[in-house]
Amino acid sequence: MKQEITQQLTGSASIAFTKPVYVISCASVVGKKEGEGPLGNDFDLICEDPMFGSDTWEAAESTMQKEAAALSIGKAGLAPSDIRMAFAGDLLAQTSASSFGIAGMGIPFYGLFGACSTMGESLSLAAMSVAAGYGDHILCATSSHFASAEKEFRFPLGYGNQRPLSATWTVTGSGACVIGNKPPSEKIPGKTAPLLVKNGCVKVTGITTGKLVDYGLKDSLNMGACMAPAACDTIYQNLCDFDRKPSDYDRILTGDLGVVGKRILLDLLNEKGIGIEKQHQDCGLLIYDGETQDTHSGGSGCGCAAAVLAAYILPRIASGEWKRILFVPTGALLSKTSFNEGEPIPGIAHGVVLEHMEV
Amino acid sequence: MKQEITQQLTGSASIAFTKPVYVISCASVVGKKEGEGPLGNDFDLICEDPMFGSDTWEAAESTMQKEAAALSIGKAGLAPSDIRMAFAGDLLAQTSASSFGIAGMGIPFYGLFGACSTMGESLSLAAMSVAAGYGDHILCATSSHFASAEKEFRFPLGYGNQRPLSATWTVTGSGACVIGNKPPSEKIPGKTAPLLVKNGCVKVTGITTGKLVDYGLKDSLNMGACMAPAACDTIYQNLCDFDRKPSDYDRILTGDLGVVGKRILLDLLNEKGIGIEKQHQDCGLLIYDGETQDTHSGGSGCGCAAAVLAAYILPRIASGEWKRILFVPTGALLSKTSFNEGEPIPGIAHGVVLEHMEV
Numbered sequence: 001m002k003q004e005i006t007q008q009l010t011g012s013a014s015i016a017f018t019k020p021v022y023v024i025s026c027a028s029v030v031g032k033k034e035g036e037g038p039l040g041n042d043f044d045l046i047c048e049d050p051m052f053g054s055d056t057w058e059a060a061e062s063t064m065q066k067e068a069a070a071l072s073i074g075k076a077g078l079a080p081s082d083i084r085m086a087f088a089g090d091l092l093a094q095t096s097a098s099s100f101g102i103a104g105m106g107i108p109f110y111g112l113f114g115a116c117s118t119m120g121e122s123l124s125l126a127a128m129s130v131a132a133g134y135g136d137h138i139l140c141a142t143s144s145h146f147a148s149a150e151k152e153f154r155f156p157l158g159y160g161n162q163r164p165l166s167a168t169w170t171v172t173g174s175g176a177c178v179i180g181n182k183p184p185s186e187k188i189p190g191k192t193a194p195l196l197v198k199n200g201c202v203k204v205t206g207i208t209t210g211k212l213v214d215y216g217l218k219d220s221l222n223m224g225a226c227m228a229p230a231a232c233d234t235i236y237q238n239l240c241d242f243d244r245k246p247s248d249y250d251r252i253l254t255g256d257l258g259v260v261g262k263r264i265l266l267d268l269l270n271e272k273g274i275g276i277e278k279q280h281q282d283c284g285l286l287i288y289d290g291e292t293q294d295t296h297s298g299g300s301g302c303g304c305a306a307a308v309l310a311a312y313i314l315p316r317i318a319s320g321e322w323k324r325i326l327f328v329p330t331g332a333l334l335s336k337t338s339f340n341e342g343e344p345i346p347g348i349a350h351g352v353v354l355e356h357m358e359v
Numbered sequence: 360m361k362q363e364i365t366q367q368l369t370g371s372a373s374i375a376f377t378k379p380v381y382v383i384s385c386a387s388v389v390g391k392k393e394g395e396g397p398l399g400n401d402f403d404l405i406c407e408d409p410m411f412g413s414d415t416w417e418a419a420e421s422t423m424q425k426e427a428a429a430l431s432i433g434k435a436g437l438a439p440s441d442i443r444m445a446f447a448g449d450l451l452a453q454t455s456a457s458s459f460g461i462a463g464m465g466i467p468f469y470g471l472f473g474a475c476s477t478m479g480e481s482l483s484l485a486a487m488s489v490a491a492g493y494g495d496h497i498l499c500a501t502s503s504h505f506a507s508a509e510k511e512f513r514f515p516l517g518y519g520n521q522r523p524l525s526a527t528w529t530v531t532g533s534g535a536c537v538i539g540n541k542p543p544s545e546k547i548p549g550k551t552a553p554l555l556v557k558n559g560c561v562k563v564t565g566i567t568t569g570k571l572v573d574y575g576l577k578d579s580l581n582m583g584a585c586m587a588p589a590a591c592d593t594i595y596q597n598l599c600d601f602d603r604k605p606s607d608y609d610r611i612l613t614g615d616l617g618v619v620g621k622r623i624l625l626d627l628l629n630e631k632g633i634g635i636e637k638q639h640q641d642c643g644l645l646i647y648d649g650e651t652q653d654t655h656s657g658g659s660g661c662g663c664a665a666a667v668l669a670a671y672i673l674p675r676i677a678s679g680e681w682k683r684i685l686f687v688p689t690g691a692l693l694s695k696t697s698f699n700e701g702e703p704i705p706g707i708a709h710g711v712v713l714e715h716m717e718v
Contacts, residue, residue: 013467056700093452094694095472108372108568111472113454132491209444209467335453341415
């Protein structure tokens with residue numbers, strides 16, 4: 001199969017896709033707490049059992065991730081064998097949730113690690129691959145699980161340790177998308193559910209690749225502060241590279257900055273003379289009710305941005321409620337080893353431009 | 360900058376690049392033990408200090424990785440600001456060697472995890488990006504460090520634990536390459552050292568993306584056995600997708616199967632009626648002298664395939680001693696958590712076709 005494509009390199013860290021890249025389908029799977037939150041009705045699947053029928057927290061996360069991927073592939077009316085390659089990652093050491101999750105689906109697989117920015121990295125590489133003609137259908141997915149993340153980064157749940165108000169709550173959730181080079185279509189009416197609202201769909205029109213930004217912060221219970229400078233850098237870079245104003249986007253959605261990180265992001269951008277107060281939303285603030293759910297600064301984790309993207313963001317773009325948005329998942333690059341050795345917590349954020357299109 | 364490209368999708372998991380993709384430069388940095396091995400004279404830098412002047416094993420690995428990247432960029436006559444994006448990863452939890460290594464160089468960064476197959480993943484994504492016109496110069500690199508890996512996956516070095524003969528020795532080393540869309544050229548004669556032997560250089564002409572292969576093996580001290588089935592799958596897929604015989608390659612080089620894994624790979628391929636005895640070499644068997652260096656089954660780690668690629672493989676292709684080779688780094692997807700929870704150790708291997716070209 002031969003395919004002609006044209007790329008436009010924009011500025012110093014962005015790519016504008018001149019060949020169409022579509023989000024064919026998307027799916028989200030979350031846990032009980034997320035299901036009780038403001039987006040409860042928007043998720044495809046809410047599992048009451050935090051173990052997702054498995055024996056360990058890690059296996060639970062892998063099961064949830066595979067379920068989200070299978071749902072997304074099914075909604076597109078495809079089989080795993082129709083997927084040319086998959087880009088996936090998670091927060092666990094050696095991304096084991098993905099190694100024992102999506103990697104096991106028999107799809108040519110590229111494992112990623114971008115901490116909580118991984119959905120942005122996954123979407124970026126999938127869109128780059130589709131636009132370049134490397135595949136008709138490419139899968140991207142990420143996941144996180146509150147219990148596997150607490151075990152990986154903090155304390156055994158049994159300790160019931162205190163959490164400061166700056167701490168975020170790792171989302172138990174997974175989001176997956178199938179990216180393709182043709183607009184979504186109802187393969188089997190009634191049986192499939194591509195990302196199509198009336199005649200509206202979602203195009204990936206550009207990306208801005210994140211750079212590591214390190215302000216020397218070391219508090220793993222204030223990840224929002226660690227990631228905000230990276231979100232600022234990527235948003236600013238995106239506006240410069242594409243020569244846009246914040247008002248050129250209906251929304252600018254960060255991944256999991258939470259209350260603290262959001263405030264810092266807005267301040268940092270204001271220092272550059274840029275106001276995104278009107279456009280900005282944070283997936284970590286959308287997924288939980290901060291008043292009643294005791295999640296302190298908000299939600300976090302790879303699964304936060306991914307599940308909110310699939311459940312809340314993409315449908316609003318497809319429907320035309322939003323014409324163009326900038327999706328900016330944010331990651332805090334730490335491990336318990338680097339943290340315990342006194343290293344700072346650098347941040348990275350990957351930007352993806354998503355636009356409404358009538359088919 | 361606009362660019363026209365044409366891709367050829369080959370078979371079910373491979374891509375043949377019809378636009379030229381060149382290895383502009385490469386560099387390797389290793390530790391004392393690797394410097395004492397058969398390839399000692401081929402490495403760019405051998406550091407006698409296992410700490411690489413740092414305070415921790417992890418920081419040592421990050422320092423070594425940054426050094427390899429800086430050397431490679433410098434040999435190409437470029438500055439980090441000339442690099443459009445970087446693809447890098449390592450074995451540590453949350454790929455922290457890369458987060459505190461190459462990610463800190465201010466280059467738009469995509470973090471990867473493919474265990475010891477990461478150099479294949481990194482080269483594949485860099486070549487895909489260059490061929491698609493996403494950048495003129497893209498960096499790929501990986502690293503591993505014996506001490507940081509033993510700490511991450513096995514026992515504190517102080518224990519002096521026994522190692523079975525099937526165990527491999529994690530290479531303290533890093534390899535980096537700059538991939539570009541124009542042949543390498545002497546930017547500043549005498550000052551730069553691009554990958555150019557007389558008029559010969561190296562092209563990346565194709566890739567085969569690996570799938571996870573799980574035979575249910577659980578012995579983390581016999582990684583060769585865990586990875587051999589994946590190497591078999593990728594090599595077989597590559598030969599089918601490109602319609603080639605083993606003799607169409609001057610060499611088929613796996614990453615770190617070692618003595619045990621090599622034997623299993625040859626047996627598995629023989630069962631499929633394919634003999635690669637004449638072409639096969641393993642980076643893990645090339646880097647140490649098994650007789651005198653007490654490395655048991657051979658070398659392993661992300662840095663093994665990467666350092667041997669930069670020091671031994673690429674120069675032989677550039678010189679024309681080898682016209683076409685298949686580079687197949689192999690990864691064992693385990694974490695200490697999944698291992699301790701009794702999960703198997705699946706393998707994955709990514710194939711990259713490298714060819715000699717006269718400029």
